[in-house]
Amino acid sequence: MKPKITLKSLAEILNVSVSTVSKSLANNPEISDETRLRVRAVATKYNYIPNQYAVRLRKGNTKTIGVIIPNILNPFFAKVLIGLEEVLSKKGYNIITSISHESTEKEIKCVKTMSLGFIDGLIMCLAKETQINKEFSHLDMIIDKELPMVLFDRIHNDIECDKVINDDYEASYRATTHLIQDKGCKNIALVSSIADVHLGKLRLEGYQQALIDHGIEVNPSHIINSPNLIDFTSRIPSALKDQSIDGFFGVNESAIMKTINIAKKMEYDISTLVPIAAFCNTYQLRNHPSLIIVDQHATEIGHKTAQLMLDRLLKDEQKSYTTATVKASLDYKTY
Amino acid sequence: MKPKITLKSLAEILNVSVSTVSKSLANNPEISDETRLRVRAVATKYNYIPNQYAVRLRKGNTKTIGVIIPNILNPFFAKVLIGLEEVLSKKGYNIITSISHESTEKEIKCVKTMSLGFIDGLIMCLAKETQINKEFSHLDMIIDKELPMVLFDRIHNDIECDKVINDDYEASYRATTHLIQDKGCKNIALVSSIADVHLGKLRLEGYQQALIDHGIEVNPSHIINSPNLIDFTSRIPSALKDQSIDGFFGVNESAIMKTINIAKKMEYDISTLVPIAAFCNTYQLRNHPSLIIVDQHATEIGHKTAQLMLDRLLKDEQKSYTTATVKASLDYKTY
DNA sequence: CTGAAAGCGCTAACAA
DNA sequence: TTGTTAGCGCTTTCAG
DSSP: OOOOOOOOHHHHHHOHHHHHHHHHHTOOSSSSSHHHHHHHHHHHHHHOOHHHHHHHHHHHHHHOEEESSOOOOOOOHHHHHHHHHHHHHHOOOOEEEEOOOTHHHHHHHHHHHHTTTTOOOOEEEHHHHHHHHTTOOOHHHHHTTTTOOOSSSOTTTOOOOOEEEEHHHHHHHHHHHHHTTTOOSSSEEEESSSSSSHHHHHHHHHHHHHHHHHHHHGGGGEEOOOOSSTTTTHHHHHHHHOOOOOOEESSSHHHHHHHHHHHHHHHHHHHHHHOEEEEEEHHHTTTTEEEEEEEHHHHHHHHHHHHHHHHHHHHOOOOOOOEEEEOOOEEOOOO | OOOOOOOHHHHHHHSHHHHHHHHHHHTTTSSOOOHHHHHHHHHTTTOOOHHHHHHHHHHSOEEEEEOOOOOSSSHHHHHHHHHHHHHHHHTTTTEEEEEOOTTHHHHHHHHHHTTTTSSSSEEEEOHHHHHHHHHGGGGGHHHHTOOOOEEEOOOOSSSSEEEEEEEEHHHHHHHHHHHHTTTTSSSEEEESSTTSSSSHHHHHHHHHHHHHTTTTTGGGGGGGETTSTTTTTHHHHHHHTTTTTTTEEEHHHHHHHHHHHEEEHTTHHHHHOOOOOEEEEHHHHTTTTTTTEEEEHHHHHHHHHHHHHHHHOOOOOOOOOOOEEOOEEEEOOOO
């Protein structure tokens, strides 16, 4: 690598002091236009770039936010990331991203590296394992240092921090109601692989309440849940053969995906068979005809989360923690 | 935020010098076990975390790698990212990711921020716009600073750096040959939305050569290319109605996706109609029955790219630039 | 208007 | 075995 060009070397070239160079580059009005321009010209010529590590050491803030997401292949998280980046980068913040791969062990590692004095704040979505086992002790590393933390999507009441979630219960209620009222469904099968996590339970409850409120009895055999989709290969075919089922509600994307694929293998074209509503973020599934999508507005979740982080960072008042809700919307257009 | 706990404050608490604390924490054998342990105990108690910006300023390297990808929603890039992270984080490197959204303007911005003294090296995949317009001047910021740079997937000969790509021509040749030899196809339609980028051309050429080598004439009307898929709505239906077409080759995922969806809207179930081969990284498409997938081994591309970066970073010999090729494989299993 | 100097938190060569 | 000290590159106060 070339010899690094620093303030000092510029100063030597220009025969001025280091502080003059620094001030000139900062457009400090103390410096005369003449020297200021002369300095800046040389700096550009030599392609001078300030060492951010020195700047940040000096200034005392890192201007970087850590983000931990469980799975980058899930487009929901990818979209949230895009949203986060949009607002944080605009404010001059950098983002370091780590992926927990849904494992608490990996998550702890991420938190450790992150809290290693790198970041001004942490944004994360809990790994499935973490949320289920309620193992949050590693977050104390963050909380003890009083680093601002914002959790999104998968949260827990015991963790004291700002949070951003969807209105999962209500969205689920609305989607189910839509199937009942507008599509005339009476026997809606619910497919899920996330009934063990909190938000999965909420969505299930929304579905159940909608049924009840419309005078439909909840039929347990219509609730198909299997954490790793393993039961799906046995349970979905019988559901498909059950003539009474006149609608599907997919509580999460992989569950409805699996259902559609199993149907396809059985040579059922599920999309022409019965109405389907589902939480979904994949562009591909959106092309599926006659699918009613519950759009979580992932990018907006990113925006909101980033904003909450900035609020903590910039305002020193100790306002109490908030939980923001992003309203999911039913999306009928299939394109 | 709490008062930061630093080496100095620890030293005061312990009534030893700063360097004793530093050495103890670094497990320097110079220090007696007794003080070493005493120091470490207090450090853990107070949750001491070294300020990385100070460490890096002192040590002179940033231990972070910049990564710029065009689109995080494309699972190919998401997988490459996973691969990169796997090997870089193991070596103690952090990653800052930025997304160019396929725009040169945004890409320039990313490169600027990155080169702002943050990174030890840059890994990137060119934005489509950048590759098409051959606008690489912003990369000079990196090259001039002699920062190691590794390009993957979308590359250009004019850019002097290490590169990692797939064997696109050969993979395309193999896939087409498979359709011809094993599936008995004679009239294979090629669908593409990337014929304007280099790798899209290579894949097209591989297809054409395979046809020629098997005594099949290249029929231009069988080559359906449209940069933004706009022509697909008009051209795909006629291709589907053309009884002579007995196979499809998707040069990229969105093209084959669009084809399948248009077919679906026309009530053709393409998968039972004719054999399809396609470059594809989406888990969802993998479930598509009877689809022959060209697997680019994106994660491996990530591994290889990261390895090339580490080689540059760790070995100071000025070896000449290499271009590594990751062999794509044909994947028949549909699960 | 310009420069000298202190110090951010850390490491490491050198001294004791 | 421990401590002193210089300095990484930068900003900023204070003095000139």
